[in-house]
Amino acid sequence: MRSPTRSAPRLAAVLAALLGLLVPLLSFATPAQAAATGIRIQNGRLVEANGNDFVMRGVNHAHTWYPGETQSLADVKALGANTVRVVLSDGHRWTKNSAEDVASVIAQCKANRLICVLEVHDTTGYGEEAAAGTLDHAADYWIGLKDVLTGQENYVIINIGNEPWGNTDPAGWTDPTIAAVKKLRTAGFAHTIMVDAPNWGQDWQGVMRANAQTVYNADPTGNLIFSIHMYSVYDTAQEITDYLNAFVSAKLPLLVGEFGGPPDQYGDPDEDTMMAAAQQLQLGYLAWSWSGNTDPVLDLAIDFDPTRLSSWGRRIFNGANGIAATSKEATVYASGGGDTTPPTAPGTPTVSEVTSSSVKLAWGAANDGTGVTGYDVVRVSGGTESPVTSTAGTSAALTGLAPATSYTFAVYARDAAGNRSPRSGTVTVTTSSGGTSATCGVAYHVTNEWPGGFQGEIVIRNTGSSAINGWTLRWAFPDSQRISNLWGGTATQSGTDVSVTSASYTAAIAPAGSVTLGFTATKGxxxxxxxxxxxxxxxxSLT
Known part of the structure; x- marks a missing residue:
């Protein structure tokens, strides 16, 4: 991933409007498909060999730079992912991943019941990044791995090259992409092939969108899927839904192969719409990235520790339309060719403890012939549901609740194949009034600054001997600063006075523990x- 360079931020919006005229050019015709031996494309959809839809829900993992972090595959699976996109190098820019290493990665993906998307990262930003390699060089790397990859068509998708064109002459992306696809097909590859967009993957000039049908028609098997990377270019719901729907309407297969949520100096991506639209359209998404980013705001897990999810990680795994709530395991891993039987409903939750900001629930275990792998707690309000948390056990502590407020909760069970049970009965509980006193320390840092705005970080530390369960943080800005976006809590501002209430995933602060908030703001x-x-x-105290 790399953010694009835009001298005029709204140029993308103008071009997007012009490119809307090109949508009718995306033909509905598809080439005749060869006999499939694994994951393939059917009627514009990614499906498994048995014809079942497969919707990727997963993350990116920087394996080539952190080859020792192989436990990460098991960790992302335990959090509910069904896919992992693995960063590899063909040796052009970084140390080449050997055939033995790639074979080991595939074996570990299979052992953890994950679909494995393998990508060459050396191509990133070609034409603008002087160190980047070509798609042709990446294709040669895949051909050199043919003995390792043949026979893995049920489990492996080949992403030829990451973000294989920068912002310099992105129209040059089309012919090399076609050539690389044809080179792999001529070499005998039957796998589904993934191709990334130009403009550092974001296609803000619409080259992939306008030429997708031509590229797709060049693949004699029809087993080709396009990947859009959504970062700061996609900062409005309209931009996101227009792009995704253009491909869906044309029956051209697409996924969001990378995306971010935290803002940067180029803009603030609308991750909520990305995830909601992907779920509505049943398109795959793969968040960037598990851990090890040079910009830690994009780490889903801090220091590769699955027990230390960042606010970004909690959003991806446990938030609305997140992985825990929407991921289904590939049926190739289910015994008997596909487990489609859901578990029984869990028992109705009971309440064991209530405070002004938290509730502890417990429920009876569900039954499933192949085993229950986890439970999803939801809040029920009228005819709608919203995810609260996911857990492997039959109890959960729900924090970050408002005092003197009535909540209704229910539980679903999940099995290894991703089947979800009927909903349990509901329980309604009212939190007590009042709040939790706190002994605390706060560290305030400006992490990035630009004319008229800045990005900040606030670390709240519990310096007392008792846990803090639910909190409200208040301060006054001394000048004209104004919060524009905040993650880790909910902010309100009146004049210079700011009040932030905890989110569900930041509400509990253990003694000697801490939580981190991030925000962007305007300034004078x-x-x-x-x-x-x-x-x-x-x-x-200020620390």
């Missing part, structure tokens, strides 16, 4: 730090 000519913070009414 100066940007002084706030002088004081209070947490649940208690003054915090």
């Amino acid at each position: 000519s100066t940007n002084p730090n706030p002088a004081a913070f209070t947490l649940n009414g208690s003054t915090c």
Whole structure:
């Protein structure tokens, strides 16, 4: 992943409007398909060999730079992912991943019941990034791995090259992409092939969108899927839904092969729409990235530790339209060729503890012939549901609730094949009034700054001996700063006064523990730090 360079940020929107005229050029015709031996494309959809839809829900993992972090595959699976996109190198820019190493990665993906998307990263930004390699060189690398890859068509998708064109003459992307696809087919590859967009994967000039049908028709097997990377270019719902729907309407297969949520100096991606639209259209998505980013705001897990998910990681795995709620395991891993029988409903939850900001629930175990792998707790409000948390056991502590508020909860069970049970009975509970006093420390940092705006980070530390369960942090900006976006909580601002209430995943702070908030804000000519913070009414020390 790399953010694009845009001298005029709204140029993309203007071009997108013009490119809307090109949508009728995306023909509905598809080439005749060769006999499939594994994952393939059928009527514009990614399906398994048995014809079942396969919707990727997973993450990217930087294997080539962190070859020792192989436990990561098991960790992302345990959090519910059904796919992992693995970063490899063909040796042009980084150390080449050997055939033995790639074979080991595939074996570990299979052992963890994951579909494995393998990609060459050396092509990133070709034409603008001087160190980048070509798609042709990447194709040669895959051909050199043919003995390792043959026979893995049920489990492996080949992503020829990551973001294989920069912003310099992106129209040059089409012919090399076609040539690389044909080279692999001529070499005998029957796998589904994935191709990334130009403009550092974001296609903000619409080259892939306009030429997708031509590229697709060049593949004699029809087993080709396009990958769009959505970062700061995609900062409005309209841009996201227009792009995804253009491919769906044309019956051209597409997934979001990378995306981010935290804002950067180019804009603030609309990850909520990305995930909601992908779920509505049943398109795959693969979040960037598990861990090890040079910009840690994009780490889903801190230091490769699955117990230390960042706010971004909690959003991806446990948030609305997230992996825990929407992922289904590939049926190739199910015994008997495909487990489609859901577990029984769990028992109705009971309440064991209530505070002003938390509730502890327990429920009876569900039954399933192949084993229950986890439970999803949801909040029920009228005829709608919203995900709260996922757990492997039959109890959960729900935090970050509002005082003196009535909530209704229910539970679903999941099995290894991704089948979801009927919903349990519901339980309604009202939190107590009042709040939790706090002994606290706050560290406030400006992490990035630009004319008229900045990005900040706030670390809240529990310096007391008791856990904090639910909190409200308050401060006053000393100048004209104003919050524009915040993650890790919900912010309100009146004049210079800011109040942030905890999110469900940041509400609990153990003694000696901490949580981190991030935000972007506007500013005037100066940007002084706030002088004081209070947490649940208690003054915090500045650290």
